[in-house]
Amino acid sequence: MNETVATWQPAHYPRPITVFGSWTPRQLQILSEEVGSSISLAANVILVALILSEKNEVLKSYSRILLLNCVVDVIYTLACATNVLQFEIYNGYFMFINNGFFKDAPMSLLYFLGWFWSWACGLAIYAIPFMFYYRYNLICKGETLTMQKFFLALLMPIIAPTFDAFVLTSSFWGMRDRRELFCQEFLNHPVWVMPNEGIPSNCLLSGDRTDIWLLLFCIGVCFKGTSVYGTTIWFGMNIHRAMKESNKKASRKTIKMQSQLTRILVIQATLPLLTAVMPCMVMLALIVFKINVRGAGLCISGMLSWIPVVNPLSSIFLVSNYRKKLLGTVLRILPKNKYIQRRLDATSHTGKTSHIHPSRQSSTAPARTTGVSGGADIATEGVDIANINTESQ
Known part of the structure; x- marks a missing residue:
């Protein structure tokens, strides 16, 4: 576990691929991850301030779940910022390349950081049905989850990604003796070369599709996608039926607020399907069928880094109370x-x-009219x- 990162320098590096002038694909992906992490942190801080200052009773009833979303997003953002991970899939092997602040740290720390990122990514996906479960209790059962039930319901989103992260890290650990040799061979390619740096040597390497740990990880990812969205769809259908009945008696203001919250949940469930679940499925296909597409791992890791940006931005701009309050603050500044x-x-x-x-006028007071259209x-x-x-x- 005290293994340190070894720098390997071949006699000649291949000429790096550049786009937009002198940018290499790795540099663009690192820039994308840094921008996404910065936007996520800023947006979540703003959203927390808006949630805590909100007076509307309908929004206050959802403040707990909105704050939980912020906590999950911040955890995943910190995991992305400390790792700045890049993926490569080659000949059925899966590689983590760390480009963060600790990229030159001992390998024992890099293994832990890889586990932390895997767990945080799984947490962000497994937490999606929890939002719908919380609203299901409010709309369909007419009750707010007690703190005890709230934390008990959180056990699944916490424990399930722990298993996925453990089996993936175990696969990395099983290849620790062959890691350096394989990475030298797989990453000595124009896509991975950076000017004045060469190819990365601080990578974690999994076994191929015959490795039992990687096989368990692939099964876990498939289970994650089907169970998360199957549960989400079931809760969503029940919420929709209950909303149709409750809207017949609700005020216009309440209906408008509930409609905005519905749009938030739909977006927060749909966009991770495109930015997280689908890229993971593509990654599994590349591993299982040993398909070599240079640069595909960079695209996948780049998309995964934008998961925590979706939730805070959708909440801020879709809820009119949050949007107007933020706009008013900006105009004064x-x-x-x-x-x-x-x-x-x-x-x-x-x-x-x-x-x-x-809306506060007396029902007996005459309506005010104006002569101007x-x-x-x-x-x-x-x-x-x-x-x-x-x-x-």
């Missing part, structure tokens, strides 16, 4: 140019002249913006 100042002055003036929101819409919009600014303050 920006330099006061003339256009923004006129908009803020108009909002302030409208807020002073219209104190009562239409569209005047009521403008007044209502002004009240909405004024209310948003008041809430933000």
Whole structure:
């Protein structure tokens, strides 16, 4: 376990492939991962602040699950940032190439970091049905999960990826004696050469498709995809039926908020199917059938690094309360140019002249009319913006 990374330098490196001028494929993938991790951390911090400051009762009932999504995304983002992993699949062998801060660390630490990334990636996927399960209890059963039931339900998303990460790391460990020789042969290719660096030597190598540990990992990934989305579809169908009945008695504001939450769940379940599950299935096909496509591993690892970006951005921009509050904050921070100042002055003036929101007017009070076409819409919009600014303050 005290093995250190050995640098191997052949007599001649192949000429590296470059795109967009002098960028190599590895450099582009590293840049993509760094940008994705930065966006994920910033978006999750903003979303946590919006969740904690929200006063709407409907959104507050979902605050626990939204905060859980942020925790899962931050864990996976940290795993991506510390590893900056790149994959290669060649002759049925699977390789992890670490490009993070600890890339020159002892191999024992690299094995642990590989396990941590595998577990965090599995956690992000296994947590998808949990969001639907939480809402299923709210909509279909009319109850909020107690803290005890909440943490008990979290055991499956935590334990299942632990098994996947263990068997993959065991496959890496079983090839530790042949790791350096195989990596020298497999990675001495123009796709993997970087100027002034050569080819990476700090890689973890799994066994091929005959390795029992890698076979168990492949079975676990297939089970993950089918069980996660099978459970998600079942919960989604029951939620949809219950929503159709409850919307007949709910207020327009509640229906609108529930519709926004539904869109969030659909997007958070659909996009990981494209950015995580499908790339993993392609990876398994390359391993099982020993298909060699140079650069395919870079594309797969690049797509997986964007998983934690989906959840916070969809929550911020699809929930109108979050979106308007964030927009109001940004407008106050920006330099006061003339256009923004006129908009803020108009909002302030409208807020002073219209104190009562239409939904709060007495049923016996006569409706206010205007002789100007569209005047009521403008007044209502002004009240909405004024209310948003008041809430933000």
